[in-house]
Amino acid sequence: MKLKVLSLLAVVIFTLPAYAAKVRGSRVGANGKSAGFFVEAFSSTGRVLYKSIKLDEQGKFEIDFISAEPLVYWIDNYPVFVKPNDDLQIILPEKKNGIFVIGGDNQQQTVSTPAEKGTSKVQLLGSSTSNNLLINDVNTAWANFNKDKKGLQTTDEINKQYANGIKIISISKDVDLNNFANFYNDMRYLEAKLQYVRANSNDQQSKSFFELLNKISLNNPAVTSLKSIGLRALVTNYYAFLRLSQDAKITDDDLSDNGSIGKMEYLLKNVSNERVINEELNQSIIYHLSIKGWNPELDKIMVAAVEKTTDASAKKNLIDLREKYSKVSKNSVAPEFSIPDAAGKMVKLSDFKGKVVAIDVWATWCIPCMHSLPYFLKLRDKYKDNANVVFMSISTDNANSKTKWLDFLKEKNMNSVDLHAGDKNASAFEKAYNITGIPRYILIDKTGKIIEDHAPQASEPEFESLIQTALQAK
The missing domain is CATH 3.40.30.10 (Glutaredoxin)
Structure with a gap:
């Protein structure tokens, strides 16, 4: 009997998750009455962590989350790279009223006066096996570049900033982190190039201008770490940049339409990333339905999307929408009212x-x-x-x-x-x-x-x- 109990305990112990990461921290100048914040994290299946964090009387907080894979925690909109079993301590800057925007996914950071005077950076205390704030450093460098240049960057300046991002990343020796950080640097590079094309729409770009497409991919695992708004921006920007490389015009409807048939067909044919399909393809279909309604061309996409979608609720939603919208479409009997x-x-x-x-x-x-x-x-x-x-x-x-x-x-x-x-x-x-x-x-x-x-x-x-x-x- 005693042997059975011990065996059962062993099974329970070994089946318990063993990858509990912890992030402890505080906000400069905060107390129990100060506003809290949200923390989010995403994986290939979508958002896996979403929690409202309250500060104690000393302005401190603690986050515990179980994961067997490295994740980017969006802590008060600061991206922090967290590995399984990490135990990190961070300091958030003092929160003021002003904000500025970082990067294409509209990441917001508070303009503040933290313990380190003259900066608005989140800080990491103690020792760590990797520079967990590296992604934030890359985002901040691009944000400062965009702020300084005010949208008037030259291609040489954009290329130099990209090289600067690579230099920032090269200090780190963590392979997993560097893969994520390089993706973010590539993504900001693509955004800057796209912004340049919009500002110089009459210029003819060389083939080398689009060589970035050989490096960046919507199937990169780092894509899944983005917040929803950032993922949407990336998919839209990537498709626009790809079409521009194929001689499309920046003013083409296909590039500006969030429910573009061309974009949806591209995602179905070329993207295997579950979150992109489950989230962005589905959102594009919903947008198209709300603006243009159901049509046979879209129906082909919906049928293929249902087949490719792995999220059960997203799949059911597509099936329901298809039935709902097809009943009130061209050539169908108008419902009485x-x-x-x-x-x-x-x-x-x-x-x-x-x-x-x-x-x-x-x-x-x-x-x-x-x-x-x-x-x-x-x-x-x-x-x-x-x-x-x-x-x-x-x-x-x-x-x-x-x-x-x-x-x-x-x-x-x-x-x-x-x-x-x-x-x-x-x-x-x-x-x-x-x-x-x-x-x-x-x-x-x-x-x-x-x-x-x-x-x-x-x-x-x-x-x-x-x-x-x-x-x-x-």
Whole structure:
């Protein structure tokens, strides 16, 4: 019996995680009433650490986390490289009101006066097997360079700064850390080169300008250490830089569109990094759906993305979105709705069967809507004697803003088919039509089928052209 108990204890002991890293620290000038901060860390599976840290009466804190792999801890937005079983002690600078931005992932650091006068650097105390703040040093060097040059860097200056980053890294002898630090240096180098192209869009760049593409990769394990906003910036910047190397123009829609079909196809074909696929590819699809809706081209990408996505919740979300958006797309039957007008009378879509219906979804608080609405009203006035078309404005102002909406109707003399979907009894419209952003234009033909669920804005000639084509259809 005693033997069994000992064996069981041995099993328990040997199955317990053995890689508990600890980071102890304090903030200069802080106490128990001082604001705390968040600490985050990411791996290939996504965010593995997210914790709100409070300071004790001496301004001290402690972080314990179990991991079998080196991770970058974003401690109050400072990147700290932490290896399994590390026991680190750091000092954060005194927090002041001012902030400055470091690097392309919008890492913020506080402008402060720490124990070491004249600096705003986080400090590492005691001995360590590696320079755990090396990534932060690289980021800071690039931030200071960008601040000094104010976006007016020459290619020679950018190249020198890149070499300076390599020099900073060369002091370290830790292979794992250096791999991460070199990736961050490459990433900042790419950002600076891309910024240069944007500022000098008419210049023709040589092939050597793009040689960095031979070094940096979205499949680099260090990619997964980035915060979400940094990962998004990297994917966007990398794809833009790659396309520029293939003679694309910096002004091309494919380079500026966060939901670019080209970018999504590239990720599917060339990227195996789980976090990039699970997070960034999925976000690109969601963005595309919210701006342009579902279409057969995107559907092919969604099918492939579902197959490649390894995160169960992300996979399910894609499957649900595909079903949801494909039901309200071009050539599908427009969902019925019943929404009150200014007098409280319920108006149904089916009331206009046999007519072309042009819908403007807007709100009084939406500035882009205010710019576009006059064009819609101008078209409504132009076709007011045409019995085969109705121009319907649907406000998403909430119930508390209904009076503001009614006053706006009177001010603009809007007395046609103007509906208010902000009340609870009409909010089903937004859900049925996947209204995630406004202004949103929807065109429905005489048979009740959707012409375009994300139609061009009323200010664009194509909007009226679609209406004319629908009117001529038998």
